[in-house]
Amino acid sequence: MSETKKILTIQDISCYGQCSITVALPIISAFGIETAVLPSAVLSTHTAGFSGYTFRDLTEDLPDIQKHWEKEGIYFDAIYTGYIGSIKQLDYIKDIIDSRLKPDGVVFVDPAMADYGEFYYGFDQEFADKMGELCKLGDYILPNTTEACYLLHKEWKPDFSKEEMEEIAKDLSEFTKKHVILKGDNHKEGQLGMLVSDKEDSDIQFVYNDKIDHLSHGTGDVFASAFVGSSMLGKSPTSSAKIAGEFTKKAIEKTIDDPNHNYGVKFEKVIPEIYELLNTY
Numbered sequence: 001m002s003e004t005k006k007i008l009t010i011q012d013i014s015c016y017g018q019c020s021i022t023v024a025l026p027i028i029s030a031f032g033i034e035t036a037v038l039p040s041a042v043l044s045t046h047t048a049g050f051s052g053y054t055f056r057d058l059t060e061d062l063p064d065i066q067k068h069w070e071k072e073g074i075y076f077d078a079i080y081t082g083y084i085g086s087i088k089q090l091d092y093i094k095d096i097i098d099s100r101l102k103p104d105g106v107v108f109v110d111p112a113m114a115d116y117g118e119f120y121y122g123f124d125q126e127f128a129d130k131m132g133e134l135c136k137l138g139d140y141i142l143p144n145t146t147e148a149c150y151l152l153h154k155e156w157k158p159d160f161s162k163e164e165m166e167e168i169a170k171d172l173s174e175f176t177k178k179h180v181i182l183k184g185d186n187h188k189e190g191q192l193g194m195l196v197s198d199k200e201d202s203d204i205q206f207v208y209n210d211k212i213d214h215l216s217h218g219t220g221d222v223f224a225s226a227f228v229g230s231s232m233l234g235k236s237p238t239s240s241a242k243i244a245g246e247f248t249k250k251a252i253e254k255t256i257d258d259p260n261h262n263y264g265v266k267f268e269k270v271i272p273e274i275y276e277l278l279n280t281y
């Protein structure tokens with residue numbers, strides 16, 4: 001019997017909109033990893049491009065869920081956090097990591113709170129500073145440049161140079177136990193880059209995928225989920241970044257010819273290609 005890895009993902013359920021748990025659960029499961037969920041909030045849709053959505057904050061459910069899992073002796077090989085519903089949850093999540101992660105377990109923190117130079121609705125600098133504390137428990141952090149700038153109290157711009165991106169990735173090493181995966185490098189024509197760094201090593205790797213000029217929501221969650229799945233199967237940080245980047249690029253390609261589909265990407269259509277990606281990179 002081969003051992004199945006077990007991961008817990010903590011993020012919201014946006015009932016409609018192809019993001020957070022409705023993306024993480026199918027993608028990570030498709031990598032063959034048992035995926036448990038802890039919803040931080042339930043929204044009728046995500047908050048980007050919809051108005052009038054409902055928002056049920058589940059903050060006070062977290063400690064009771066943790067207590068039940070303690071009673072049942074439930075532990076995880078990894079914990080992956082995404083969009084968090086309230087600042088108080090960040091403390092509860094630290095307790096859940098302390099209590100439910102196996103001793104050699106891995107933590108992935110996607111500080112999903114901002115993009116394109118702005119916070120998502122409801123987030124602010126106080127939240128970002130507290131998110132920075134959660135990042136410090138991460139073996140891997142996966143910010144975009146906007147989130148990186150809020151973590152670092154730095155001014156954002158859409159086009160950082162290669163050297164500036166390296167500087168940001170280096171500065172972020174204060175916010176991780178091991179690895180930084182910094183998304184959104186634009187300095188190379190026609191390519192979308194990521195910087196992959198290891199706190200123990202001053203070398204920073206650049207990983208590129210072809211850039212598709214299309215503004216899509218939810219791609220950060222698709223990327224993070226495919227990254228988590230690849231790393232849990234033993235892929236290196238650079239291979240995982242390449243696989244996740246290709247997976248996301250393919251999902252965007254499958255979406256761009258549908259003008260009515262701008263709230264998320266059709267990642268479901270790329271799931272059959274996961275094993276080919278794992279064998280290629």
Ligand code: PXL
Nearest residue numbers: 019020046047048083120218
């Ligand atoms: O994809 C990030 C995300 C997750 N969850 C909710 C969001 C967003 C981005 O806007 O609104 C509720």
